[in-house]
Structure formats: structure tokens, C-alpha cells
Amino acid sequence: MANTGYKSFTLLERYYKDDGSSTGDTKPNVVTDPDYIAPIFDTTSCPQDVRYYNTEQTKTVTKNNCSAGEAGTEVTLTAYVNQFVSEISITDANNQAIAWLEENAQVYANNLGTCILNIPVISSTLSSDGMTINLSWIVPHDDVRITGYQLYRTLDLNGDWLPYRSINIPDLKSFSDTSLAANTTYYYKVATRSATGLSTPSNITSQTTGDNSTGGPGGSGGSCFVEGTLITLPDGSKKAIEELHLEQLLLSAEIETLIDTNNANELYKWSSVSLLERRITSPITKLTQKDAYKTIIVNDGLLEATPTHLQLIQRDGLWRFISLGDIQVGDNLYTINNEIIPVTSVRINLEKRRIFPLTLNPFHTYFANGILTHNYKEGENPNP
Template identity: 55%
Template sequence: MGNTGYKSFAALELYYVDDGTPTGQPTKPNVVTDPDYIAPVLDTVTCAPSTRYYSVEKKLSAKRNNCGSGYTGSTVTLTSYPNQFFSTVSLADANAQADAWLAANVQTYANNAGKCEVTYTPPTGGGGGGSGCLVEGTLITLPDGTTKPIEELTLDQLLLSVEIETLQDTNNTEELYKWSSTDLSENRIVSPITKLTHKIAYETIIVNDGLFEATPTHLQLVQRDGFWRFIPLGDIQLGDNLYTINQEIIPVTAVTVNLEKRNIYPMTLNPFHTFFANGILTHNYKQAIDTDY
């Protein structure tokens, strides 16, 4: 370590006060427990302080890696602040100390400060598409709170929609699959229908004995394991939760597969893509896919 500018004393020797000559008595160590202890004194002439180099701000990021199965850790950043480390050798040495400290501590910091988020991998057998559709007779909520059967809706008609505060709303299914949140703070807005067609389906999923019915690929908002996320309706499970127009959370208590012919209505909204079907918050048809059922 370089000079600090302070002069310290290793030993004490007794002198006469009248002429300043030594008494000849043995010296003794200068320790803090001795009543005669002399503390270091600032003497920048005799002990010129060494130049100090202080580290600059440095950052290092890491992903939390101790989450359980089915969860992905978020990425967090640990910061070494300016002047946190110093060196009497060089600035590079001070910065190297900061880098070493970050490398030694960033993973522990990430595991403590990072979040565990639900990981959802869409199925590869066709259930992961965004081209799902609701069946004839489904009641869609209008901005004034009234409802209309989906087959009676018209192009450009306004629907009651929802802006989820933690969601960057999109019509891209893959992006929606990546989103999850423990919070479902939302604002009610209005969004127009930009595409509405009629098709036939030979397989639909019925939830809670007719509360909600759509094709297996219909993109549905559910709460599972404490996280809200979007899944294909064909992947819905007993114990999942749905979100209602009255801001209530209701459990999924029954799921059945219907193999009878159904009239379905692929529908796209823009710029916001959520709406209420039979009082349940759901998501619209992915316009980029145009496949017959």
C-alpha cells in the first residue's frame, strides 16, 4: 500500500523536558492500549501521500438460475459505483478490482434480486397457433356494457377492450406466449373490429359447462400457479382461473371436448386485441393465419 500522508511511531522513548535529551530508559512499543500512545500525525512533507486511482462505474448482468421447473429467471444488473475501489498502482488496477468484485457477486445478487417467471412453450401439434375462434351464440360485450351475439357483429363495430398495464399488447402469438405477470391491473378501452369472417369447426373446447366455447387454438388468458398468461384453449386445465368483466377471478371447474360441427367467427381487433366473450376476458384471432377448419 502506498503512503497515506500520515506519519506513525513504532516505539516510544522517554526524554527530559528541560533539555530534550533522552533519559536512557528502555524504549517501549507504541500501542493504543498504552496511556502514552501517540496517534499518527498528518505529515505530507515527510510522508508524501501516494497517488490514488479510483474505479469508475462498472456493471455486470446475470440471469437468476435457481428457479424451479417451469420457471425462467429474470436478468438483473449489479453495479459497482464510482470510487468504490481504489489503487495506488493504476486506474486499470482499480477497475480490475471492480470487475473482480462484480464477477464474484453478480450471480448471488441475481438469485436474490431476480424474479422467477412462468415459462410456457406452445405445443407443436397445432395447438399453439393464434387462429382460434369463438362459436356462434357467444355474447360479446360492447362499450356501453350491452352484449351482442358474435354472429351479429359487423366490421368496424366498437367492442369493450382491455389494456393490461404489464402487457405490450400485440397480435403476435409467440410474443404473447412469452408474457406472464402476477398482476392484472387493467384499464377499460374501446377497440374496433378490423376483420370478421365465418368458418366451420369440427372440434371445440367447452369450459365450465358452456360458459365459454372456442376452438382449441383460441388464445385464452388464464391464471396458473399465480401467474397470468396466454395459452391455447386446448391446453386449459382444471384449476386454472379466468378473469371476468366484473373483475372477478373464477376457477375452471369443467373442460370437455366437442366434436360436433360448429359455426365459428374468427375476429380481429386493432389496435388493442382483448375483449369480453360471455363475460370472460379473451384475445382475438391472429389475422396473419387464414386457414380453414
Template identity: 60%
Template structure:
């Protein structure tokens, strides 16, 4: 059984109250006994194994086993929050949920969906949409009449907000394609979609119905209040006391073309870390609140799950989200020492954080550990 962090007791031993010595008498520590001692939290002696649970996810598909002349309904299968668990990362738990949805959504739709007579003689597409698990992308899908095999493509239109103007968004030059994955979207924005089918170079169906989804807010990314940041003279300053244009001790890592684009940053790796100390000014800093943080080594580091952190795993140095680190990874200290990660916990209490941006190098030292700052969050 994995450790829960709680220490329990199988036996109770009787002691004399006057001198605190044992009487030698013992008895089972049973719940029914008035002397029962319940398990208590002791994360030092019984360090719990970190568990990551999936967030709620869903997938909508169309029942596809209806007879000719009938259209299937759209059915949504939901993977409830906490349905899947991982000892690796939140991403892994969500990937388990996504895989389960991929394997079961169509079976579920064919079992639970309904077939209705096609009342769409003009073959107008019917459009649907669903939001990705991280709330940043939208999957758009559509169906047209099964009675018309002559569709050669589609045109997808999109608008932002209910009062926005419809804009041509994408041509789909394949009549067999019935979905589109829309990403690089603005946060906290409602996107509307509609589509029309193409039969010939000049023949189009009417526009479909409209569908919409609202993207999630930007998740703040940085360290919590009280984190000590190293300045060029080697002393440390609490992150909440830092000022715009203040210089921080930074470093240039050999072979790394430093960037605040996490997609490029996460493609870098090396087997031997060489770095040169420099200084970089803060060009942006602000105060935000985070609903969840990751705590490493009982508080050595505490930041939001998406914060980019330098780690060594299997002998390879690379940057990954802090939420993906595991026990056994290594950190790199300001004294060029390797610090093993011995514990990883999720803290669900609200914490004040201070996202900051540096230039030209995006690295700095938090509590003496080399880390990376974030891609700036737009206001």
C-alpha cells in the first residue's frame, strides 16, 4: 500500500503516570476502545506518495450506426474529475482520461444516441464543438446528410463573442474530413463557429447552425510570496520586494538559445550542464493569486504547476513544467551542486505569486535553485 502520510498504531502500551515507566501491559489499538489513538499526520516518518488526479474532461461524438436516410444525435461522454490517478503528473492523469474517452466515446454514442429521419434536404451541415481539457483549444466537428456523397469540402467561419463579425477561418478541401482543431486562441474568449459544405466549384449548402465555446483564463505562473531571489551581489531578496528594472543574478547555459517560448524551451536538453553567470533586469512583474501550487522538498521550491523548471532526469538536463517533476529528479543549485528531489506535494490553498519577466536571459535563482521565468501574460 502506498504511504498516506499518516502514522497509525497497532498496539497500546500502559504506562505509570507517576514516573512514566511502562507497566508491560499492552492491548490492541481498537476503534471501539475508549483509549483508541487515531492515526495522525506525520509526513516526516511516513512521507506520502504524491497522487495526481484528472480534471473533468468530455468528448462529444455523433452516433454513426444509423440506417441510410437517418441522422445520429450527438452524445457526450464525460470522464469525471478524480476518475483516473497517476503517480507521475497531472498531465499523465489527464492523458489517461483522454485515452479512455477516445476508446469509449463512439461506443457510448452508438449505445445511447438516437437516430432521426433526415429533415435536411439541402444537406446543411450540423456543427458541434467541445473544449479541450486545459481550456485553451476547441475541437469543432460537423456532420452532413448521409444521402449526399458528393461533398468535396467545407468552409469554416468564426467570430469572437456574440456581437463580433463572422470571418472566413479555414477551407477544408476534403469532403471526408469532419473535424477541425482550433488552437492559438485568446483566453477567456467565446468563439462561435458555423460551416457550409461545397459540392462543386460554385455550389454550396446553406450555413449550418452555430456552436460556441469559451476558452479558459490564463493560469498565472510563478513562485509564491516569500521565495528568496538572488541579486548580483549574492544576497537574496523576497520575490514580493523586487522592483521593475532591478537586476537579478542570471546565467547563460551553453547550447541553450534562451527563450520565453515554452514550446522551444522544452525541446532543449543536454547531458552536461555548462553555464556562465550574468545579470538580467526585470522588465515585467506583477502580483496575482494562484489556486494551486507544487511544493518541492518540503518548501525548497513552491510555484504554480506550469512554471518552467530546470531538472536532471536519467542524466539529461532539460526544462519541464514544475507539475511534471517527480521524486528522483535533480535540481541545480547556485553553488553548482545537484540537489535530489525527495518529495513533491500539491497545495490547493490560495497563494500570492509574483510572475516576472527578465531580459536578455530568462533564468534566475529562486531559493538558491536555478530556474526559468515565464512567457509574459498579456493583461
């Protein structure tokens, strides 16, 4: 018990008045006794202990138990002056207050805070060449719980909104879409991602691309590989794509679980954790030549094709088809030797290139530079 500076008495002893000697009689010193002697303040015999008290301390935290798509408000918990005491120092008393705040502030905020609907707002602009859609969005109540965003795209407001691009950087609130077809309206919306899931999606924004179908600067000019790309024939030999001809048989692959189609919109809906395939052959039913002013180069030339070319990749453990313009370092490709190789580099080429769109029927897969890929039917608009 702390020393208060008061000296108290446990027993009372009786003395003779004439000489002040003790009679030998004692009794307890209790407050109910008329002879009770109260404690006396004696800092000489009982030096008083020093006591230190905290100054005001506060901690502000955000309510963190809201549902997906909601942001919690900030709440401040206060340790008031003199709420904590120490016999060591003011710093020690303040540390007690701080420890108490650390232990209780989040519970306090979760009980007293409120949840606010946190729906992002998206907008878009079209580039001067009409073939890039620039998207940006804001989050009204941005908070530390946001871990990223899910962007959606569709060509049909009455159709399915399929996930288009997953963005895992909370501070990145923009995206430029270059995987576009000419004279096409694209619709977008975005949702925030947190540990509790995806928020309610944003408003819808849309843009209509320009007319670049002639293959002039800025346009894709089609969707296929550049000249010099080696295509595998059924006997295992290879021929440059510009040397192919109509009705020529190509080595193809029938993928289990895939209902093969020349409709890009349907292909984008397919995905599989495994890739089981058997080799078949399929003839070229259409082959043209065009100029392209934008191509995607993968792994320093292993593949080079226009951004809208359909490519088989593995991402996050799933095989799927994407536009080549959406390929990322870390994706995987499937080779003619049944090997899986990683994408190690992706870059954009803006120099004029000759490309050779081709169509196979009834099967649509083939091997370009030893990589399993897919043909593309002109006029189809990709909707990954």
C-alpha cells in the first residue's frame, strides 16, 4: 500500500499522570473508543510516496466490421487526465493509458461507429485515334481495407457482366483498354475488393470506338500473327504463315471440356483447371493479308500478333482464352511438346507489320511458333 505520509497507532497504552510511567494496560486503538487517537501527518517518520498521473491520450480507429461494399467511420477513444496513476513517472502513467487505448479502441469503434455505403464512381474517355478507352474511378470513402478492384466489361447491357480485369493495387484507380474492335460500344463498371468480398458495382460508363477497320495508323487491321510466324503442319513440319494456302491442313488440338467455336464471346466464358487435349487436323477455310500498326510481342518474339488475337493462357491456376493485349508477365503458355512455359516479357510494337488472319473449320486451334493458340473470326467482338 502506498505511503500517504500519515502515522497511525495500533494500540493505546495507559500511563500514570503523576510520573508518566506505564500501568502495563493496553487496548486496541479503534475509532469507536472515546480514547481513539487519529493518524497524524508526519512526513518525517512516514515520508509520503510521490504519485504521477497521465496526461490526456487519444486513439482514433476506423470501424472494421462493416459488410462488403461499406466503409466504417472513424471513432476516437480518450484516456482522460488523471485516469491512470504511477509511482514511477508521468511517462509510465501515459504508457498505461496508451496500452489501455490499444486494447480497447477497436472494440469501442466497432460498437459506436457507423457503416457507410462505399460504391465507387467510374468515368471514361476515348483516345484521339478512337481505339483506346481510358477508365478512371474514385472511391467516396476510401479506407485501408480496400485491397484492389474488379473491372467488368460487356458489349450487351442485357447480357452477362463478366470479370474483365482484376487490379490488386489499392492506389491504382485507372485502366486503359486497348483490346478493342472498331465501331463497337463497350460498357464498364468497377467494384472494390476487400477481405469481406466485392462491393456493390459502380455506375456504368461507355464509349464507342472509331472506324479503324482499314488498318490505318492506330487500327489493328485484323487479328492474327505477323509474317514469319511458323505454323505447324500435321506431319510436324513448319511453314511460315505467309506461305500457307486455303484448304491446307494444320495440326490442331481438341481440348477436353471445351466446346470449340469460332465465336470469341463464347470462348471467353470457358475456363478449366486442367488442359487435356488430343491432336487432330483442321483445314484453313479463310486466309487474308492486312497491315497492322499495333502488335503485342511476347517473350521477345516468341509470339507477335495484334492485341485482339485470341490466345490460350493459364492464370491463377485456370486455363482460359484472352485477348493477347491482356496477357501479363506471369501467365503461362502451352507448347506443342505439352510443356507449360511462363510469360517473361510483354511489349507493344507500333511499327507497321503484315498480318495474316486465318480461319479453320471445324476445329479452330493450331500451333504458332510451337504455342497452342486459336484463330479469330473477323467481325466477332471479344468480350473477356
